[in-house]
Amino acid sequence: MFNALVTDIKNENIKSEYGPIKVYERSFSTSGNTKVVLVKIDSQKFLVAVGNDELYTELQGFENIGFKLAFPTHENRLVLNKFFPYTAPVANVEHRTSVGLGDRLGLATPGHIETLRDTDVFPIFAQQSVRELDMTGRTYEDVIDTAAYAVFQEGYKKGYGADGDHLKTKEDISKELAIGATMITLDSSEKIDNTIITLSKDEVASKYKSLDESIKSYYEGKYLDKNIGIDGLQMTINKEALMNDVLVYHAAIDFIEEVYQEIIVKYERPIDFEISIDETSTPTTATSHYIIASELKDRNIVISTMAPRFIGEFQKGIDYIGDLDEFRKDFKNHVAIANHFGYRISVHSGSDKFSIFPIVAEETNGRFHIKTAGTNWLEAVTVIAENNPALYREIHQHALDKFDAATKFYHVSTNLGNVPDLSTVADKDLPSYMKNNDGRQLLHITYGYILQDKDEKGNYILRDKFFNALEEHSDAYREHLVSHIGNHLRLLKLK
Numbered sequence: 001m002f003n004a005l006v007t008d009i010k011n012e013n014i015k016s017e018y019g020p021i022k023v024y025e026r027s028f029s030t031s032g033n034t035k036v037v038l039v040k041i042d043s044q045k046f047l048v049a050v051g052n053d054e055l056y057t058e059l060q061g062f063e064n065i066g067f068k069l070a071f072p073t074h075e076n077r078l079v080l081n082k083f084f085p086y087t088a089p090v091a092n093v094e095h096r097t098s099v100g101l102g103d104r105l106g107l108a109t110p111g112h113i114e115t116l117r118d119t120d121v122f123p124i125f126a127q128q129s130v131r132e133l134d135m136t137g138r139t140y141e142d143v144i145d146t147a148a149y150a151v152f153q154e155g156y157k158k159g160y161g162a163d164g165d166h167l168k169t170k171e172d173i174s175k176e177l178a179i180g181a182t183m184i185t186l187d188s189s190e191k192i193d194n195t196i197i198t199l200s201k202d203e204v205a206s207k208y209k210s211l212d213e214s215i216k217s218y219y220e221g222k223y224l225d226k227n228i229g230i231d232g233l234q235m236t237i238n239k240e241a242l243m244n245d246v247l248v249y250h251a252a253i254d255f256i257e258e259v260y261q262e263i264i265v266k267y268e269r270p271i272d273f274e275i276s277i278d279e280t281s282t283p284t285t286a287t288s289h290y291i292i293a294s295e296l297k298d299r300n301i302v303i304s305t306m307a308p309r310f311i312g313e314f315q316k317g318i319d320y321i322g323d324l325d326e327f328r329k330d331f332k333n334h335v336a337i338a339n340h341f342g343y344r345i346s347v348h349s350g351s352d353k354f355s356i357f358p359i360v361a362e363e364t365n366g367r368f369h370i371k372t373a374g375t376n377w378l379e380a381v382t383v384i385a386e387n388n389p390a391l392y393r394e395i396h397q398h399a400l401d402k403f404d405a406a407t408k409f410y411h412v413s414t415n416l417g418n419v420p421d422l423s424t425v426a427d428k429d430l431p432s433y434m435k436n437n438d439g440r441q442l443l444h445i446t447y448g449y450i451l452q453d454k455d456e457k458g459n460y461i462l463r464d465k466f467f468n469a470l471e472e473h474s475d476a477y478r479e480h481l482v483s484h485i486g487n488h489l490r491l492l493k494l495k
């Protein structure tokens with residue numbers, strides 16, 4: 001059944017369909033005398049290669065008369081990367097405004113590409129934290145492979161990144177860099193002492209007193225009673241604030257320096273280095289941000305982006321909770337510091353934070369990084385709710401069963417009392433669960449259980465059904481992403 005396709009590949013005149021073979025026409029690529037195109041038969045994708053030189057030889061697959069069929073394996077991904085460099089992730093060396101598009105299922109990137117193909121956004125298509133990898137049962141290799149094949153499929157040549165997201169150890173950082181990460185988000189939360197905020201003033205003072213003399217004199221000499229005036233932000237660092245910041249952050253700053261000197265600065269290729277200090281219970285103050293930023297600069301640490309913890313609540317999958325004027329004031333200070341030190345502000349848990357997007361766009365003059373992930377998953381759940389009510393009901397019930405366990409991993413304020421009982425909701429109204437904040441959070445935080453739980457025989461309860469259903473409705477998923485992520489980009493003034 002490949003005869004006509006192979007003839008047309010040779011003549012560079014392919015169509016989108018050959019009987020049961022769906023052809024991704026945008027993937028058609030040539031290197032030397034080898035021509036390659038990505039196709040799908042049933043739900044399986046293959047590369048079809050015609051030719052006889054280097055690329056043809058290096059692709060691993062099954063030889064037929066006049067062509068080769070190659071599975072989309074990790075090894076073949078590396079071959080594509082070698083001959084078509086745009087398929088490999090790269091660092092954002094031009095410092096374009098960037099958007100992280102975590103794709104937990106490995107199915108969202110084609111929709112993401114369609115959404116931002118005509119914009120100047122630098123996309124991070126491969127972005128998974130260790131927590132997300134554990135919960136989805138995927139490897140970081142697979143995350144990059146999936147993004148790379150999607151980029152090849154869609155013929156997207158403007159460059160994309162791979163974020164080793166929220167990494168906490170040097171081992172994990174080195175491992176993900178070796179796999180191909182081009183951005184490292186260092187989560188130093190294990191070195192940040194969050195217990196300090198629970199202490200009284202006297203307790204803080206006595207804890208500070210017991211610090212090493214060299215640490216105290218170092219920070220006091222540099223920052224105590226210092227007047228700071230940068231771009232609209234005036235502040236003085238008093239003893240109380242300094243004691244707090246030194247206690248909370250000094251070990252984290254040393255750790256950032258260690259990671260940078262030992263791994264990042266001498267790496268064989270450029271890396272976007274992001275510092276995240278957002279996984280804390282209290283907002284990052286302007287003085288804290290300033291001291292961290294000055295220390296990074298004085299220690300010659302170059303970062304691309306910094307994620308403070310902003311004022312208000314950034315819960316998963318729902319809009320910002322908090323006062324917008326307060327947010328603007330707080331955000332402005334962080335932007336002033338970032339601009340002064342030459343990096344971009346990064347907004348984490350950025351999914352669905354529609355009410356603050358215009359503020360983010362205005363106050364940064366359009367230069368920022370924002371991470372989204374969970375919302376791409378929720379759009380997938382919406383597609384199931386619209387197209388496969390029986391499966392949605394199973395998923396919903398499973399989410400309810402596992403909700404309590406899931407709250408260990410995610411901070412949400414969900415009130416399940418606001419989620420209507422399944423038996424009262426008609427099939428056609430099931431998508432309304434995804435318009436209900438409590439319903440969204442219920443399905444958002446339980447994805448690990450939905451994707452990984454097995455029955456007593458060791459078979460997945462929902463994973464295979466979920467993937468099959470999405471595969472069947474892949475066009476609907478694409479449309480949902482184009483619309484929903486498109487709304488993100490429009491409000492962020494990126495589109």
Ligand SMILES: [Zn+2]
Pocket residue numbers: 166276278279307348349
């Ligand atoms: Zn974060």
